[in-house]
Amino acid sequence: MAASFKPIRSLLQTGTNTSSRWFSYIGLGIGVLLLLCSIQMFINIQQLLGGETKRKEGYDFISISKTITNETMGQLEKNLFNENDIKEISAQPFIQGVSPLVANRFRVQLSAGDIIPFSTDMFLESLDNNFIDTVPPNFSWQEGQDYIPIVFSSDFLEIYNVFAPGYGLPQLSEATASQVVVYITCYGPNGLQQTFRGSIVALSDRVNSIIVPKNFLDWANNKFGNTTSVRASRLYIKTNDANNPDFLNYLQQKQYKVNKDKTKFGRVKQVLQGIFSGLGIFGLLVVILALMLFSFYLQLMIARSKDNLQLLLLMGYSPNWLSKNVSKQFIPVYILVVLVALALAEGMQWAFHHFAMFDRPELSAVLHWTVLATALFLIALSLFTNYRMVRKLLYRLV
Amino acid sequence: MIKQLFPATMQLQLQQLLPVYFDESQRSGSEVWRKDLSFTKGEYVKIVAPSGSGKSSLMHFLYGLRNEYSGNILYNNRPLRLYTAEDFASYRKDHVSIVFQDLRLFPEQSVFENIELKRQLNPFHPAEKIKEMAERLGIGNKLQAKSRICSYGEQQRVAIIRALMQPFDFLLLDEPFSHLDDKNSQNAMQLMLEEAKLRNAAIIFADLERIDYFPYTRLFHL
Numbered sequence: 341m342a343a344s345f346k347p348i349r350s351l352l353q354t355g356t357n358t359s360s361r362w363f364s365y366i367g368l369g370i371g372v373l374l375l376l377c378s379i380q381m382f383i384n385i386q387q388l389l390g391g392e393t394k395r396k397e398g399y400d401f402i403s404i405s406k407t408i409t410n411e412t413m414g415q416l417e418k419n420l421f422n423e424n425d426i427k428e429i430s431a432q433p434f435i436q437g438v439s440p441l442v443a444n445r446f447r448v449q450l451s452a453g454d455i456i457p458f459s460t461d462m463f464l465e466s467l468d469n470n471f472i473d474t475v476p477p478n479f480s481w482q483e484g485q486d487y488i489p490i491v492f493s494s495d496f497l498e499i500y501n502v503f504a505p506g507y508g509l510p511q512l513s514e515a516t517a518s519q520v521v522v523y524i525t526c527y528g529p530n531g532l533q534q535t536f537r538g539s540i541v542a543l544s545d546r547v548n549s550i551i552v553p554k555n556f557l558d559w560a561n562n563k564f565g566n567t568t569s570v571r572a573s574r575l576y577i578k579t580n581d582a583n584n585p586d587f588l589n590y591l592q593q594k595q596y597k598v599n600k601d602k603t604k605f606g607r608v609k610q611v612l613q614g615i616f617s618g619l620g621i622f623g624l625l626v627v628i629l630a631l632m633l634f635s636f637y638l639q640l641m642i643a644r645s646k647d648n649l650q651l652l653l654l655m656g657y658s659p660n661w662l663s664k665n666v667s668k669q670f671i672p673v674y675i676l677v678v679l680v681a682l683a684l685a686e687g688m689q690w691a692f693h694h695f696a697m698f699d700r701p702e703l704s705a706v707l708h709w710t711v712l713a714t715a716l717f718l719i720a721l722s723l724f725t726n727y728r729m730v731r732k733l734l735y736r737l738v
Numbered sequence: 739m740i741k742q743l744f745p746a747t748m749q750l751q752l753q754q755l756l757p758v759y760f761d762e763s764q765r766s767g768s769e770v771w772r773k774d775l776s777f778t779k780g781e782y783v784k785i786v787a788p789s790g791s792g793k794s795s796l797m798h799f800l801y802g803l804r805n806e807y808s809g810n811i812l813y814n815n816r817p818l819r820l821y822t823a824e825d826f827a828s829y830r831k832d833h834v835s836i837v838f839q840d841l842r843l844f845p846e847q848s849v850f851e852n853i854e855l856k857r858q859l860n861p862f863h864p865a866e867k868i869k870e871m872a873e874r875l876g877i878g879n880k881l882q883a884k885s886r887i888c889s890y891g892e893q894q895r896v897a898i899i900r901a902l903m904q905p906f907d908f909l910l911l912d913e914p915f916s917h918l919d920d921k922n923s924q925n926a927m928q929l930m931l932e933e934a935k936l937r938n939a940a941i942i943f944a945d946l947e948r949i950d951y952f953p954y955t956r957l958f959h960l
Contacts, residue, residue, distance in 0.1 A: 343858045343859045343860075344858055347847075347851055347854060347855055347858070348855070350846075350847070351844060351847070648844060651842055651844060652855070653823075653827070654803065654830070654842065655830065655831075655855065655856055655859065656826075656827050656828070656829075656830030656831030656832075656856075656859055656860070656904070657827060657831075657859060658823075658824055658827035658828070658831075659823045659824065659827065660824060661827075735823060738823040738826075
């Protein structure tokens with residue numbers, strides 16, 4: 341149909357209900373703005389607190405243990421990880437690897453020989469090599485070898501240096517520590533005992549323990565502790581993002597204990613994401629409310645122009661053509677409303693980036709593409725609901 | 739489709755038509771109700787109908803405004819009952835034009851706008867023709883006036899001109915001259931006859947009594 345809609349426009353009486361129309365436009369604008377800002381802030385949090393930017397080495401490694409409560413105290417079975425626990429943990433999508441920290445099941449004594457008159461009961465643990473941050477090539481052991489390489493926690497060395505002067509022991513630098521030969525004596529049942537030489541081959545910032553090669557500890561647990569299946573009291577977990585809320589939820593739900601400091605960003609992120617999700621849902625509700633208000637306005641407009649529209653239909657104007665053209669009238673205004681909201685959201689993002697975040701490189705001053713996509717979606721949504729509404733009302737007049 | 743297959747059989751058929759709100763006594767003596775009739779292009783049909791005999795009902799049925807009737811109305815062998823809203827739109831835009839007894843103009847629009855709204859829908863004439871016809875019927879100076887401030891007689895002429903702006907096969911007239919004097923009526927009739935001839939269209943003219951200056955080819959009493 342080649343007919344022009346221009347002369348028909350004046351037949352649609354918008355008259356006195358201009359204010360309700362403007363209220364719905366403003367409502368729609370506020371709702372869209374809230375929604376867009378919430379989405380953008382949600383993305384900002386992701387970008388600021390991990391998530392999209394991985395650590396340099398790519399993964400976070402953290403150790404978890406079961407929380408020992410008054411009820412489980414003394415019940416070793418309940419406080420250790422069994423095969424099923426490990427399987428279940430490694431099956432989680434946010435966990436890239438699990439390795440148990442296996443401890444010795446026999447008595448170990450460590451002495452520093454003649455140079456440093458120091459001797460103490462000790463513990464040893466073993467861990468998969470690829471979970472240790474510093475693994476020198478000589479970190480290996482074969483049966484029959486009486487030398488044991490040790491990966492030592494830097495924290496432990498620091499603690500030693502703190503108390504050493506009080507006991508009249510020499511403080512050790514990292515370089516010296518690795519030169520000291522220590523003697524490790526393993527005690528088994530029936531007076532069985534064997535002494536090995538050992539030295540620190542590497543210091544680890546990551547693992548808070550004294551790590552020996554895995555095959556040595558397996559062999560020693562078997563020989564001195566008479567056990568082959570040693571359960572782990574700690575697990576080392578390799579994950580893309582220790583601050584992933586899913587990961588934290590999982591740990592919480594399982595009551596696993598974790599270093600709170602390593603995951604504190606994640607907890608903050610959980611709360612912030614919750615707040616902005618809430619705000620986003622609120623924005624969506626406002627959008628829906630505004631669209632409803634607008635549909636009331638449309639109903640009122642069509643009811644007021646009912647006689648004119650009916651006469652147009654009577655004259656042979658196609659109801660389909662009319663509904664398309666009537667709803668087309670609102671396209672520019674919808675687009676304008678969403679564009680203004682988009683511009684305001686962009687202004688807010690720029691201000692947030694510049695003034696609150698001091699131009700941090702993880703963040704962008706421009707809106708994320710999902711925000712733009714949402715804006716487009718909202719335009720499409722409002723046009724569609726509008727067209728459906730007009731069409732329904734017009735066909736009712738036929 | 740049908741139009742392409744049978745271009746010559748442009749027909750409006752009435753099959754046993756009767757308003758549902760009519761009782762049997764009202765149809766007795768009628769030459770239209772409960773009869774099988776067929777109108778073709780080029781015919782001039784006069785329907786003489788006293789008040790209350792269902793004249794406006796018939797016109798509304800034929801135009802597809804109402805469907806409270808038993809029997810059938812067929813345009814080109816297709817029952818109007820099967821028409822969708824879109825079908826009716828093209829029926830009224832391309833094939834059937836009407837002058838209502840109650841005129842049905844847009845009160846707040848000017849005379850010109852009222853006519854133009856119809857013309858632009860499916861232009862049979864250029865826009866200049868509006869002025870020409872208005873002058874011929876004596877309302878040339880009213881074109882810019884709002885239609886609600888025109889007299890009923892003037893509005894009747896606006897409705898007539900409006901009906902002549904589109905192509906049609908049938909022109910339905912429902913007491914079109916009720917407020918016009920003889921001279922103006924004849925003038926308007928002449929214009930409508932010319933326009934019908936131009937389209938080889940039929941005129942179905944319903945009025946209270948016979949009108950001499952309508953050269954009908956068939957006469958029915960409702």
